Amino acid sequence: MLTKLRPFIFLFFINVIFFLPLFYPNLKIIITPEYGGGDELLFHYPIKFAYQQTLHQNKFLFWLKNTGAGYP
Secondary structure, three states: OHHHHHHHHHHHHHHHHHHHHHHOOOOOOOOOOOOOOHHHHHHHHHHHHHHHHHHHOOOOOOOEOOOOOOEO
């Protein structure tokens, strides 16, 4: 049974060695240089809000003219 698990154990330890610098000694994976909240707050939430408003009016939004050069 151990011989069947040996490749998985090997791959697990290779992944741990590869990704360990992201977590130890300082956590580096979550820190972003953006102070405005990133794409989620600046782009995705306004798009979802615009879609919500048009769906409440029983319409379907095909184009957003207020976002950049338009967003289909």
